[in-house]
Amino acid sequence: METTSSIYIAGHRGMVGGAIKRHLEQQGYTNLICRTSDELDLRNQQAVEDFFATEKPEYVFFAAAKVGGIMANNTYRADFLYENLIMETNVIHAAYKYEVTKLLFLGSSCIYPKFAPQPLKEEYLLTGPLEQTNEPYAIAKIAGIKLCETYRDQYGCDFISAMPTNLYGIGDNYHPNNSHVLPALIRRFHEAKEKNKPIVTIWGTGTPMREFLYSEDLAEACVYLMNHYSERELVNIGTGEDLSIKDLALLIKKTVGYQGALEFDTTKPDGTPRKLMDVSKLHNIGWRHKTDLNDGIELAYRDFLKKKFAIR
Ligand SMILES: NC(=O)C1=CN([C@@H]2O[C@H](COP(=O)(O)OP(=O)(O)OC[C@H]3O[C@@H](n4cnc5c(N)ncnc54)[C@H](OP(=O)(O)O)[C@@H]3O)[C@@H](O)[C@H]2O)C=CC1
Numbered sequence: 032m033e034t035t036s037s038i039y040i041a042g043h044r045g046m047v048g049g050a051i052k053r054h055l056e057q058q059g060y061t062n063l064i065c066r067t068s069d070e071l072d073l074r075n076q077q078a079v080e081d082f083f084a085t086e087k088p089e090y091v092f093f094a095a096a097k098v099g100g101i102m103a104n105n106t107y108r109a110d111f112l113y114e115n116l117i118m119e120t121n122v123i124h125a126a127y128k129y130e131v132t133k134l135l136f137l138g139s140s141c142i143y144p145k146f147a148p149q150p151l152k153e154e155y156l157l158t159g160p161l162e163q164t165n166e167p168y169a170i171a172k173i174a175g176i177k178l179c180e181t182y183r184d185q186y187g188c189d190f191i192s193a194m195p196t197n198l199y200g201i202g203d204n205y206h207p208n209n210s211h212v213l214p215a216l217i218r219r220f221h222e223a224k225e226k227n228k229p230i231v232t233i234w235g236t237g238t239p240m241r242e243f244l245y246s247e248d249l250a251e252a253c254v255y256l257m258n259h260y261s262e263r264e265l266v267n268i269g270t271g272e273d274l275s276i277k278d279l280a281l282l283i284k285k286t287v288g289y290q291g292a293l294e295f296d297t298t299k300p301d302g303t304p305r306k307l308m309d310v311s312k313l314h315n316i317g318w319r320h321k322t323d324l325n326d327g328i329e330l331a332y333r334d335f336l337k338k339k340f341a342i343r
């Protein structure tokens with residue numbers, strides 16, 4: 032990308048799109064194109080076509096999606112499948128039709144089979160059944176990967192796919208039920224501390240293992256891949272390190288300064304037992320994460336405190 036290239040960030044108001052926008056601005060990119068979902072609903076094929084025909088972006092960071100944690104994925108199953116599929120087909124087809132130079136599609140680590148060997152290598156895609164709680168979302172994300180691959184195969188489009196691990200950071204979603212575990216627990220521990228509650232409830236058994244990457248690191252990785260990677264095969268983005276949900280809860284408890292006890296609500300789903308990314312390919316391309324989990328949680332908590340009155 033040149034600093035003057037026209038770059039469309041789909042989903043710039045979200046956690047990831049926002050981080051990509053900040054990172055591009057810091058790097059001196061001046062021609063960024065952004066639309067909110069009110070201004071451009073990516074589910075509307077005609078609107079998407081009109082936008083690409085008019086703006087003719089050269090590069091696209093595709094960070095718009097219907098996103099949520101285990102409960103949201105499991106509750107709004109049709110919405111997660113339909114909305115993600117339709118946004119992907121609209122955007123990727125328009126990127127082909129209006130000759131976008133390069134597009135980066137963001138998937139997720141949930142595309143891998145529930146019981147795939149660990150760590151998850153890129154080649155494990157479509158080698159076994161998916162986790163039930165997020166199967167619709169995973170299927171939509173797999174379709175996105177296949178769209179990038181097939182438009183490359185048939186039309187020579189330079190569309191690449193990156194699979195981030197679980198993310199957290201600046202501008203995260205702190206909804207009590209629909210968010211991911213890390214922001215959910217920041218909020219729950221914080222509110223328990225403020226209200227002197229003796230116990231905080233953690234969903235599931237606490238035994239599932241998860242890997243977490245800070246949003247600003249992810250943004251840097253996306254821009255790095257846009258500038259340095261042009262292959263058909265997807266690339267994992269993560270840290271290559273994981274911990275149990277119980278240990279994550281203890282870390283957040285410490286950061287927030289909550290003094291009470293934990294309990295586990297085993298009526299809530301655990302989801303995939305483990306999804307640790309193999310990041311050797313990413314390291315070979317030349318990128319490594321910078322922010323360790325302790326520091327990242329501290330930064331995320333500070334951001335939460337700044338914005339807490341605006342939290343949904
Ligand atoms: N968060 C995570 O842990 C992970 C996220 N990812 C992937 O990263 C990407 C970004 O996720 P994240 O930033 O966390 O999600 P957010 O929910 O924070 O942001 C999603 C963005 O998508 C936009 N969007 C949603 N629906 C539409 C629509 N119909 N038309 C136009 N825009 C729409 C929203 O725009 P607006 O604000 O204008 O409404 C919003 O800014 C997604 O592809 C997600 O799958 C992958 C792995 C983990």
Ligand SMILES: C[C@H]1O[C@H](OP(=O)(O)OP(=O)(O)OC[C@H]2O[C@@H](n3cnc4c(=O)[nH]c(N)nc43)[C@H](O)[C@@H]2O)[C@@H](O)[C@@H](O)C1=O
Nearest residue numbers: 100101104139141165210211212215234235239300301302
């Ligand atoms: C990024 C990824 O995100 C989703 O998958 P997930 O990894 O299961 O995400 P999660 O963050 O919601 O949960 C992680 C673990 O944590 C436990 N857990 C404890 N207490 C809370 C809690 O309070 N909230 C939540 N959400 N989880 C909790 C929870 O039971 C689970 O064991 C996918 O649907 C899919 O969309 C996807 O790609």
